[in-house]
Amino acid sequence: MSIDESHGSPRKSSSMRTPLGRVRNLGASGSGTSEFWHQRITGVALTLLIVPVIAVVMMLLGRNQAGATQILGSPLVAIVMLLFIISSAWHMKIGMQVVIEDYMHNEKLKLVAIMANGFFSAAVALASVYAILKMSSGV
Amino acid sequence: MGPFGPQPSKRHMTARIDRPLSPHLQTYRWTLTMVLSIINRVTGVVLYFGTLLLAWWLIAASSGPGAYASVQAFTGSFIGRIIVFGYTWALLQHLLGGIRHFMWDLGYGFKPTEREALSWVALIGGISLTVLLWIAAYAIGGGR
Numbered sequence: 001m002s003i004d005e006s007h008g009s010p011r012k013s014s015s016m017r018t019p020l021g022r023v024r025n026l027g028a029s030g031s032g033t034s035e036f037w038h039q040r041i042t043g044v045a046l047t048l049l050i051v052p053v054i055a056v057v058m059m060l061l062g063r064n065q066a067g068a069t070q071i072l073g074s075p076l077v078a079i080v081m082l083l084f085i086i087s088s089a090w091h092m093k094i095g096m097q098v099v100i101e102d103y104m105h106n107e108k109l110k111l112v113a114i115m116a117n118g119f120f121s122a123a124v125a126l127a128s129v130y131a132i133l134k135m136s137s138g139v
Numbered sequence: 140m141g142p143f144g145p146q147p148s149k150r151h152m153t154a155r156i157d158r159p160l161s162p163h164l165q166t167y168r169w170t171l172t173m174v175l176s177i178i179n180r181v182t183g184v185v186l187y188f189g190t191l192l193l194a195w196w197l198i199a200a201s202s203g204p205g206a207y208a209s210v211q212a213f214t215g216s217f218i219g220r221i222i223v224f225g226y227t228w229a230l231l232q233h234l235l236g237g238i239r240h241f242m243w244d245l246g247y248g249f250k251p252t253e254r255e256a257l258s259w260v261a262l263i264g265g266i267s268l269t270v271l272l273w274i275a276a277y278a279i280g281g282g283r
Contacts, residue, residue: 040244043237050234054272061280065207068200081197092187099184124190131197 035094042091049084056080073135081132089125093117171258178262179236182229189226227272232265 015022026032056077060068071077096117104110167173196214199206213219239257242248248257 040241043241047234047238047241050230058276058279061276065200065204068207072197072200085193088190092183092190095183096187099180124194128190128194128197131194131201134201 035097039091039094042087042094045083045087046091049080049087052080053084069135072132073138075136078132078136082129085125085128085132089121093121096121171262172254175236175239175258175261179233179240182233182236185226185229186233189229192222192226224269224273228265228269231268231272232261235261235264235268 056071059071063071072081097114100110100113100117104113164173196210199210214223239248239261242257243254248254
């Protein structure tokens, strides 16, 4: 997504390119259907991962911090949680971007919202990954 | 005026043609697939912000007993339980809605009765799985 490629921008009225020409090949987004496809890939990954993740949460119910840390820091559980966190963050970043693009029509506001979406998704993912790695290394 | 009559306006070359727009939601009779489409988007947005809860829980667990106890105090409270219950439903509803979309992506279930049935399965399945999971949670965790 970029401001230059937006539809109906006043600057574009003097362009020689037709509206169709502007959206050919990789389209208005400039990235084609790659995000649509990544949304499916992460969706399949999350469908598979949700079963072990629910099992992990069930195992942790009613345990204190020491017990929870021991389980969350064990290699297999930690790897499953890391995969889940990364797939979730990726999936939700793309999903929220679609929502923003559907409802926000001010180009600059949209750009800011899409950036904020990326920052939020990255921050949540990194914070969660950090916590898992910290528990895994027993610090 | 140019030498050969009026100049064609530049605007005409690239002007957007005012084609009729597709009518939006309020024009259509409500259908189940429409409702589930909206639910899938709303639950997606809920889950987006719900990841803050997941991150808070993991960071607290890695921080120490005090931080973890405050998460448990929250999730054990009445409001906390309602939020986590809602989060569970949003997760399972979005999951089943997503599986329904995978089937459509592969080209199955497009007949009117099939898509209606798929939508009912997703809706009833989401609620049933949430309740079942919470029954299991209370059985395992003793409701703590």
